[in-house]
Amino acid sequence: MNLQPEGVYPFPLSGEEEERAKQLHEQIIIIDLLFQGPLSPKAIPAHVSDHLREQCEPYRDQPMEYSMMPAKLIKGMIARGELAEFKEEWYRSGITAGNRELDLSSPESVVTSMGxxxxxFDAVEWLDKALTAGDIREAKRSGRKAGIVTAQENDGLGKNLDLLDTLHHFGLRILQLTYNNQNYVASGCMEPADGGVSKFGERFIGRMNDLGIIVDTSHCGKQxxxxxxxxxxxPVIASHTGAEAIYGHARCKSDEEIKAIAATGGVIGVFAMPWFVHGDPKDTTMEHVLDHIDYIVRLVGVDHVGIGTDWPMSDVEWALVHFKEHVAPMLGFAKGDGPSTETVKGLEKYSYFINFTRGLIARGYRNEEIAKIMGGNWLRVFEQVWG
Structure with a gap:
């Protein structure tokens, strides 16, 4: 499907509706709660990609390191101010706040990723660490951006609950109970045995509640x-998932789970992962993503839907291909499943994020409903849990 001009998904909008989308997108607080951006393979210059490949070549025989190193090197370039595209893409996206993710998979990665x-945060003068909902509102008022510290796994903490206090002090505000597999806390969505939350997991959630760390269930099993x-x-959330009734993937949530999350006052964030929202990843469009949003709205109401795209990554294409072929199976993904180079048509770059606003207008949503889906619902939960 051809996008003309660049990035404008062909929704059937009138000139008046296009202007409405533009103004609304500029006015509202927009939150992407699984924000891998603001860069994407299509936003990273080819010469940068080639240079990174040369640097990583000595690690070719180490699949995990070879696949992950480009993203780490890109972070270093950002910190040194060597990628102007980082700021350009974020500001063009209109996103007010997005998560900045810790790696808590091992004791070593906890320390490294915190650094x-x-x-x-230290290097990017226009990026603030969001410790309260008010920090996000202030970022919008002042024309700055906010980063929300999150993590998708907790294996590196072992059974030391006191480390949650340390991480909260650092700024951790959202934590997933498990990533696909079984850990001390709970069972993931790729586990054959749907074991639910363990006894230790009950204490773990209790400490999260006490501290004000939001419970995320995105990669968790149904139980x-x-x-x-x-x-x-x-409130419990699923920062990045989809509706199982629209596409029956293990990463999507059943009606029962969606209703349970909504009953806590929580929010279900819809992702833009081509492999998880539609049967043909090579022909997944914004319409397919909006189908998931529509379904959840009909099921539990507009107050319980948000966005957590989870794609595209701030990475280069050759590393993504290598990840899918050699690393994804080690993380619990089925062979051939998991991240690669495909993107949702209409979200090849984060600077195309207005297509969410445009698409919701095309689907008949009112301005106040769009404001909730695009960020207001997340902000409500943050205000309730963080203050």
């Missing part, structure tokens, strides 16, 4: 999601 994340909703005294 990397803090380095970005884990239901258990978490029953245990947590604060």
């Amino acid at each position: 990397e994340v803090q380095r970005q 884990t999601t239901l258990d978490a909703c029953g245990i947590s005294v604060h």
Whole structure:
């Protein structure tokens, strides 16, 4: 499908509706709660990609390192101010706040990733660490951007609950109970045994509640999601998922899970992962993503839907191909499944993010409803849990 001009998805909008979308997108607070951007392979210059490949070539026989190193090197370039595209893409996207992710998969990665994340906040003068909902509102008022510290796994913490206090002090505000597989806390969505939350996991969620760290169930199994909703005294979320009824993938949530999350006052963030929202990843469009949003709105109401794109990555294409072929199977993905080079048509770059606003207008949503889906619902949960 041809996008003319660049990045404008062909929704059937009138000139008046296009102007409405432009003004609304500029006015509202927009939050992407699985924000891998603002860069994407199509936003990273070819000469940068080639240079990174040369630097990584000595690690070709180490699949994990070879696949992950370009993204790390890109972070270093950002910290040194060597990628102007980082600021350009973020500001063109209109996104007010997006997550900055810690890696808590091992004790070593906990320390390393804390340093990397803090380095970005220290180096990027227009990016603020969001510790409260008010920080996000202030970023919007002042023309700055906000980063929300999150993590998708917690294996590196072992059973030391005190480390949650340390991480919260650092700025951690959202934490997933498990990533696909089984850990001390709970069962993931790729586990054959849908074991739910463990006894230790109950204590873990209790400490998260006490600290004001939001419980994220995106990669969790069905029973884990239901258990978490029953245990947590604060709203539970799924920062990046889809509706199983629209596309039956293990990464999507059943109606029962969606209803349970909504019943806590939580929000279901819809992702833009071509492999998880539609049967043909090579022909997945914004319309398919909007189908998931529409379904969840009809099921539980407009107050419980948000956006957590999770794609595209701030990475280069050759590393993504290598990741899918050699690393994804080690992380619990089925052979041939998981991230690669495909993108949702209409979201090849984060600077095309207005297509969400345009698409919601095309689907008949009112301005106040669009404001909720694009960020207001996330902000409501943040205000309730963080203050």
